[in-house]
Amino acid sequence: MPSPTTGQTPQHVAFIMDGNGRWARARSLPVLAGHRAGAESVRRCIHAAIEHGVQYLTLYAFSSENWRRTPQEVYDLTTLLRFYLRHRVAELHAQGVRLRMIGDMDRFEPGLREEMTRAEGLTRHNTRLTLVLALSYGGRADIVQAARRMAEAGARGEVDLASADEADLSRYLQTDGMPDPDLVVRTSGECRLSNFLLWQCAYAELAFLDVLWPDFDETHFATLMTDFAGRERRFGGRTG
Template sequence: MDGNGRWAERKGLPRVAGHRAGAEAVRRAMQSAADAGVECLTIYAFSSENWRRSEEEVSDLKGLMRFYVERELATLKKERVRLKLIGEPRSFGDELFARLQRAVDETRDNDRLTLVVALNYGSQAEIAAAARGLAQRAVAGEIAPDAIDEQAIGDLLQTRDLPPLDLLIRTSGEIRLSNFLLWQAAYAELIFTDVLWPDFDEAAFGEALAEYGRRQRRFGGR
């Protein structure tokens, strides 16, 4: 979800206004995904690199998380959306983490859509953690080194209980993955759009799904 800052700058607004508009775009994307029968939607809300931003902007982002998790909890329940977190959300402090965990707990049994929010997430760190876990098991004699394969690594990723990644969309004209779901995106279809995230509406979501439907997925087989 890229382009919040540029969206605000083009309108002569502070960056926090772009983040607020971006949060509304998340709501639209969630509803569009649920209406389209999408099983799982993962959004990159805060990367492990975003801590490099100004203290003021990080504080604004944390405040928005706090506000929207409280405001949207009723909607998640009504729409039968299950919330899941990946990354290291504890880094946002005990109070905010408690609010996030409460939303996870109260939506655990919802079955219409799984909304995965990546918070303080970095894919390289996720893969490294899986490698460390397997190395520790190998040293302990619990697994033979030659038994470590793609499945063994996948089983230690934070997405291990989620369906395979089919489609990855990046907004705002940037053409890179920026440390997001690198392992999981091995055979995902990629769509890069010039639309800034706050302007990513129901029509844009529908266009992305239609483009995905036109792709021929071969998985290297032919």
């Protein structure tokens, strides 16, 4: 287990981007306007992560529960995602950003899945920042599929299930090969994880901001980094 740390830049920061709808309603705008404004906040967040030396940035862009929203909002969200995958990935590539997707991609229509695959392929060798988009993602479902896959591997004799430990299960999560988040941030004043990276967030520092996602900017990011640097991470160890 890692030893207590202070004064460090988080290697992996994860965001629950909340508040697009409330931002739009407060301005008497359609919800789509809030999602578009939120997409611009994503660009600011990526730029700030690069500037601060963060290596992994995970964004909860579309949860498994988001499929329950109105058909129009789901259509708007997926259309916006398609636009940015088609027209903004070149910008990420030029910045040295690697794009990675986690979640149940089979729920998206084939054309959108092709855009995802193309974006991941184009940026696969970039090393400046790994941007992870959690799409149709649920933390509980991730744990279930990992347990199922490990059980199947055990049946093939590839894993000794009798002695399997946490590290073994982690290899079957969709985040395999990535460090767990050091810092998880939720905007909009809500204080819950909403089924996001439940296994991976076991020892993450948490920050809940009373700011709607479309208003999030580089100054907020810098404040988060300063606050994180002042925290002592004990990972369940004793104090004093």
